[in-house]
Amino acid sequence: MTRIRKVLALSALAATLSVSGGFAIAQDHHDDGHDSHYVRHDEWKKGAKINHDDWNRGQAVDYHQYHLNAPPRGYEWRSVDGNYVLAAAATGVIASVVVASTIH
Numbered sequence: 699m700t701r702i703r704k705v706l707a708l709s710a711l712a713a714t715l716s717v718s719g720g721f722a723i724a725q726d727h728h729d730d731g732h733d734s735h736y737v738r739h740d741e742w743k744k745g746a747k748i749n750h751d752d753w754n755r756g757q758a759v760d761y762h763q764y765h766l767n768a769p770p771r772g773y774e775w776r777s778v779d780g781n782y783v784l785a786a787a788a789t790g791v792i793a794s795v796v797v798a799s800t801i802h
Contacts, residue, residue, distance in 0.1 A: 742792055743792065743795070748783055755778060759777045766784070766796065769784055773785060781796065
């Protein structure tokens with residue numbers, strides 16, 4: 699009887715670990731729609747213009763969710779290459795750049 703309990707306990711433990719391990723892997727590859735890799739862009743500085751293709755590749759972000767400052771009228775935050783870029787929507791003039799990993 700004791701041997702059967704050990705086998706059942708080990709089986710339950712193995713099943714729990716395999717489920718937990720799968721869950722951890724799913725979390726590691728979680729994609730919330732924002733760039734998960736960081737690319738350094740030294741050219742992105744206050745007053746410079748962000749390249750039109752970079753701007754269009756980025757996704758608009760909710761500044762509340764990421765604890766960013768409210769954008770001035772005509773500006774918006776975008777997530778591009780692991781950075782949050784605040785720029786004028788019409789001209790692409792950059793007001794601020796924040797590395798996304800410093801916010802989470």
